Amino acid sequence: MPAKVALITGAARGIGFGIATCLARQGTRIVIADQDGASAKNAAARLAKAADVPTLGLACDITVRTQVAALVRQTMKRFGQIDILVNNAGICPFVDIMEMSEAVFKKTIDVNLHGAFHCTQLVAQEMIKRGRGGRIIFITSLAVNVSSAAQGDYAASKAGLHMLMKSFAIALGPKGITCNAVAPGMILTDMTRFHWEKPEPAAFVKQRVPVGRIGTPEDIGNAVTLLCSDAAAYINGVGLIVDGGHQAVCA
Numbered sequence: 001m002p003a004k005v006a007l008i009t010g011a012a013r014g015i016g017f018g019i020a021t022c023l024a025r026q027g028t029r030i031v032i033a034d035q036d037g038a039s040a041k042n043a044a045a046r047l048a049k050a051a052d053v054p055t056l057g058l059a060c061d062i063t064v065r066t067q068v069a070a071l072v073r074q075t076m077k078r079f080g081q082i083d084i085l086v087n088n089a090g091i092c093p094f095v096d097i098m099e100m101s102e103a104v105f106k107k108t109i110d111v112n113l114h115g116a117f118h119c120t121q122l123v124a125q126e127m128i129k130r131g132r133g134g135r136i137i138f139i140t141s142l143a144v145n146v147s148s149a150a151q152g153d154y155a156a157s158k159a160g161l162h163m164l165m166k167s168f169a170i171a172l173g174p175k176g177i178t179c180n181a182v183a184p185g186m187i188l189t190d191m192t193r194f195h196w197e198k199p200e201p202a203a204f205v206k207q208r209v210p211v212g213r214i215g216t217p218e219d220i221g222n223a224v225t226l227l228c229s230d231a232a233a234y235i236n237g238v239g240l241i242v243d244g245g246h247q248a249v250c251a
């Protein structure tokens with residue numbers, strides 16, 4: 001049987017690249033899609049060398065449906081199948097909700113929610129045509145349950161993404177395609193580095209997260225790999241929190 005193919009959005013860096021790395025270690029062939037096409041190609045080349053698997057790096061702004069359609073076409077042309085989709089691309093502008101412009105609010109919803117809608121619909125159509133099932137993972141956030149004044153747009157988009165995942169899980173389950181979410185806690189990436197590398201927040205993480213450290217992109221990649229494994233065949237429509245125990249702590 002040919003090795004599986006995973007398409008991961010926003011995978012030129014950060015959590016997406018961590019997911020790509022973990023799946024590649026299982027021998028999965030990887031498509032790195034990112035709005036930054038040069039970085040996507042570069043990341044794909046690095047991964048092919050490090051993990052010794054075929055990879056493809058493609059430019060795609062997931063908010064533009066025609067670009068997502070082209071991404072799916074190019075992936076099918078190169079690999080002939082898509083077994084796994086990871087809806088990872090996302091943004092978090094960190095603007096106080098009372099100061100936020102309509103444009104910023106709309107953009108966050110467009111990337112975090114509409115982007116995953118386009119990718120899931122168009123990839124699922126290919127999975128259904130092939131008839132071999134598939135796995136679709138949505139990268140949400142602890143912001144599905146909690147928020148802050150600076151994350152009103154983000155939390156609304158991620159809570160919506162969680163419910164979008166459930167709706168696709170119901171629609172696609174009969175086709176053998178499972179849909180689940182992974183909700184990362186505090187993970188050190190370019191999105192969050194500006195905050196977690198300051199002394200006070202860094203000390204907060206050590207004291208507040210039961211495992212005593214901030215998460216890494218590969219912590220999330222390992223959880224995604226678990227949900228994409230054969231052992232997870234009956235897991236559908238759920239969100240897995242991966243936060244070192246942070247949300248288990250009361251106050």
Ligand SMILES: NC(=O)c1ccc[n+]([C@@H]2O[C@H](COP(=O)([O-])OP(=O)(O)OC[C@H]3O[C@@H](n4cnc5c(N)ncnc54)[C@H](O)[C@@H]3O)[C@@H](O)[C@H]2O)c1
Binds near residue numbers: 034092115188
């Ligand atoms: N870092 C954390 O602590 C954390 C916590 C919870 C959830 N998340 C979620 O994990 C995902 C990845 O976060 P990260 O920290 O790696 O972010 P990041 O900013 O480091 O990387 C995001 C990637 O997505 C790409 N991207 C942005 N908009 C895009 C678009 N329209 N089309 C295609 N690609 C686009 C960017 O170019 C970038 O390469 C996001 O959905 C984020 O909300 C992150």
